[in-house]
Amino acid sequence: MKRAGIVAWNTFREAVRDRVLYNLVFFALLMIAAALLVGQISIGIEEIVIVTLGLSAISLIGILMAVFIGVGLVSKEMEKRTLYALLAKPVRRWEFLLGKFAGLFLTLAVNTAAMAAGLAGAMWLVQGSLKAEDAAVLVAVYFILLKLAIVVSLALLFSCFTTPLLSTLFTAGLYVAGVFAPEIRAIGKVTGNAALDAVAMVFSYLLPNFDNFNVIAAAAHRRAIPGMLVAQNTLYAAVYCAIALAGATMIFSRRNLK
């Protein structure tokens, strides 16, 4: 486990040195511009607009980073052959994978935390202060982070057996499908076809259900998010990541590094 931590720290260091966190500048500019403009274009609902815009941007930037960096986590090391010297050290392949996952998740967590701080600043500018009910926004940020963990685990899984391009397509495709998981589940019922209903049901349960993680609207209206949902989503993300990482380990442990 300690060795996975060493790999994770190096993965984080790579992201920082590759200037991945520069996206924060873009987010900061977006928030400043939004805070200045929102009062003029949305009378009375400034607080809702700023939170919706901020959380959507945090989610989008995070997803883009998780997909595009995630698909290169293993393939880049194989392509550049940096993996050869590393695996000659007493590092097991699962420790390497876990380290890569944890390193990118740490990067995304730092990035998300910085963006959340930026959003809090923008809210403070618009509202004049921060209130207790704004905690719902924090829960929404936490859910985004859980969603990113699942996306990273899927990107890592695909990265273990296919090219970066296909990994990107598969991960992005699964993300989009996961967002619409409830709609996919409903397809069978709408058509009335029993066979299609069964297939759609199985398929929708296999997909990561990202719909459960989307509480942006509730947070924007400062509606309290139930503790049960927080617990459910945390458990769901942990189990989904564990399954995806176990799959990645099974594939990668048998892979010849040509």
Place this chain on the structure above:
Amino acid sequence: MSGPAIEIEGLTKDYTTGFWLAKKKRSLDNLTMQVEPGEVFGFLGPNGAGKTTTIKLLMGLIFPSAGTARILGRPVSDVGMHNEIGYLPEQPYFYDYLTARELLDYFARFHGYGAAERRERVERMLKKVGLETAGKIQLRKYSKGMLQRVGVAQAVLHDPQVVILDEPMSGLDPLGRREVRDIILELKKAGRTVLFSTHILSDAEMLCDRVGVIAGGKLRGVGSPEEIVGVQSHGMEILFELSGAGAGGIVEKAVRIGGRYRIAVEEGELYGAMEQLRAAGAKVLSVTRVRQTLEDYFLGLMGAEQARASAVEVGEK
């Protein structure tokens, strides 16, 4: 440890090529050999012979189709054993956003050293490979030769019992090659086992207790460099100077190199040739027995291999 340092038995590796009509390509065929503790073993062969495949199998980077391999008595699948093994990959490439110092420190962490010991080892290794002044530069700015030196440094950083180097002299200038040779000799003096692959035969002749020659995925011979090339004489070489105009006969057959002449004769003709040179007023500088070099052996082997391949090709037509 009483057994061999490296023990390979019937190691075979097949690769599948193609997607729909998959074909099997054998890159290593039933390799059996041993490397003894404290020995410097040279693994010789042309490009594509199976040297790197063998080394990758030993390092657990690829998996065998058949056969087994053990290092220090433990199966190569035992990753814990990597604490006792140093490995330099062929044409090494490392995280280019790190400096050499950071990279070595990163690798040292996996061996569980504390901060002070890591610092001491990293500085010692940088000095050993002549990179102490370049240690603060990011690896993306390193030349191929410098990366090779970093590669050697990370391979011996943890003072391993067995060191496996894949083409360690590749990309190095004469000074760098000499430094790597010195490191290998130092390792030998310290009782370490070294297996290195090369196609630079002079390095193998200079460093190795034994060599193994591999071609076409098959081991063609194992032994000391002398055993491999054999002791049979390939004639005599006479080097001489000629002050006068020079008589015909033997002198005309000699090759002029600057102010000197060189001629190769059969062993039985030596005395006759010497007599003729004396008669011609030549001053004999040296008489040397011409022996087959590892290079001759190698080229002979490759020639036979190509001839065999052509025969198969013709046969198939």
